[in-house]
Amino acid sequence: MAVIRSVIRGVGAYLPKRVLTNADLAKIVDTSDDWIVERTGIRERHIAADGEMTSDLGIAAAKKALVRAGIDPVDIDLVICATATPDRTFPATAVRIQQGLGVTKGAAFDVQAVCSGFVYALTIADNFIKSGQFKRAVVVGAETFSRILDWEDRTTCVLFGDGAGAVVLEAQSQIGTREDRGILASRIRSDGRFEDLLYVDGGPSSTKTVGHLRMNGREVFRHAVQKISGVIEETLVMTGYAPDEIDLYVPHQANQRILDGVLRKLGVPAEKIVVTLDRHGNTSAASIPLALNQAFEDHRINEGSLVLMEAMGGGFTWGAVLARW
Structure with a gap:
């Protein structure tokens, strides 16, 4: 259908x-x-x-x-x-x-x-x-x-x-199968119990100021690998693809240790991941599309490529999207 x-x-x-x-x-x-x-x-x-x-x-x-x-x-x-x-x-x-x-x-x-x-x-x-x-x-x-x-x-x-x-x-x-082009599956999650681990200490209704970013880096890292790996697996289950069938992983560029930890947990080889962290740092919501653009310009994405995008951020929020180019 x-x-x-x-x-x-x-x-x-x-x-x-x-x-x-x-x-x-x-x-x-x-x-x-x-x-x-x-x-x-x-x-x-x-x-x-x-x-x-x-x-x-x-x-x-x-x-x-x-x-x-x-x-x-x-x-x-x-x-x-x-x-x-x-x-x-x-x-x-x-x-x-x-x-x-x-x-x-x-x-x-x-x-x-x-x-x-x-x-x-x-x-x-x-x-x-x-x-x-x-x-x-x-x-x-x-x-x-x-x-x-x-x-x-x-x-x-x-x-x-x-x-x-x-x-x-x-x-x-x-045609309505997992071979279609476009977004095939997505999962988004959040858990407000962890809001104080990554936040900005200001806002219009609290301090009337913009504030500065504050983070408990060790705790963020502890949660990141588990939550990101979990939501990737959930997204893949929706289509029946295994981690090794994905052509390219385009993750949020937060920390190389987090990227390495997710790779190890999923058993994904390093050559399947896009890394721009070294040149861009963490650009928050911009990091995935920046990395996606870099992969496109480097000819790592072609029509028919299976691309998985994932991220975790303050809130905590996290999620993944699987798309065929």
């Missing part, structure tokens, strides 16, 4: 021009390149320029994705932006992206699930498309985490960077 699938038509990314290396960080906080690389795998990250906002990054990434998709912005009827660092408290950063792209119909809104935001946004867009409410969507992950970092806290300021990535989804009729 024919079904509607959300097919990825295009992918794009944008990184700010300024590169902040570990050596640069060592000049402003008590750290070193060796210390950062050993504990995280990160060597450098990009930092947004003064006046460069999350929406600016998102617009640039989305424009590239639209060009690659060969789709005119006037044909887009849904824009979702996953971000934890919006331009303003309101309106949504997505409406500024919508306006910047020249999209004038449908809906635009933000999704806030921190590092899992892009997985959440893909899942939401997919459900809207499958329901028939929308035909074509731009899904953006964009962050300027440099604006919420405590630059005197070496345990957090070394981890994060700025950037944006985007995909264009289109409703297409498929």
Whole structure:
């Protein structure tokens, strides 16, 4: 029986021009390149320029994705932006992206699930498309985490960077099997009992300030491998695929130790995983689409490739999406 699938038509990314290396960080906080690389795998990250906002990054990434998709912005009827660092408290950063792209119909809104935001946004867009409410969507992950970092806290300021990535989804009729193109399965989860392990110590209704990112790194790591591996297995069960049948894993780029731990738990070889952490740092909701774009540009993704995306973020939130390119 024919079904509607959300097919990825295009992918794009944008990184700010300024590169902040570990050596640069060592000049402003008590750290070193060796210390950062050993504990995280990160060597450098990009930092947004003064006046460069999350929406600016998102617009640039989305424009590239639209060009690659060969789709005119006037044909887009849904824009979702996953971000934890919006331009303003309101309106949504997505409406500024919508306006910047020249999209004038449908809906635009933000999704806030921190590092899992892009997985959440893909899942939401997919459900809207499958329901028939929308035909074509731009899904953006964009962050300027440099604006919420405590630059005197070496345990957090070394981890994060700025950037944006985007995909264009289109409703297409498929035959209704696991061989279809498009999003085949997704799972999203959350557990608010762990909110105090990764959070920002500010907000409009609590402190009336933006606040800074705070994290219990050891506890986050302890939960990450288990929760990510679990949701990947749940997602694969939905289609009957085994971990070794996936062509490419595109994970949230948080920490090399987490990536290695998930690989070991699933028995996946290192050559099947996309790693951009060393060059981008942790870009939260932007990390998966940035890595997806890098894999596309490196010709690691071809039509028919099975791609699994996964993430875990503050909340805790976590999830996975399996798609055939």
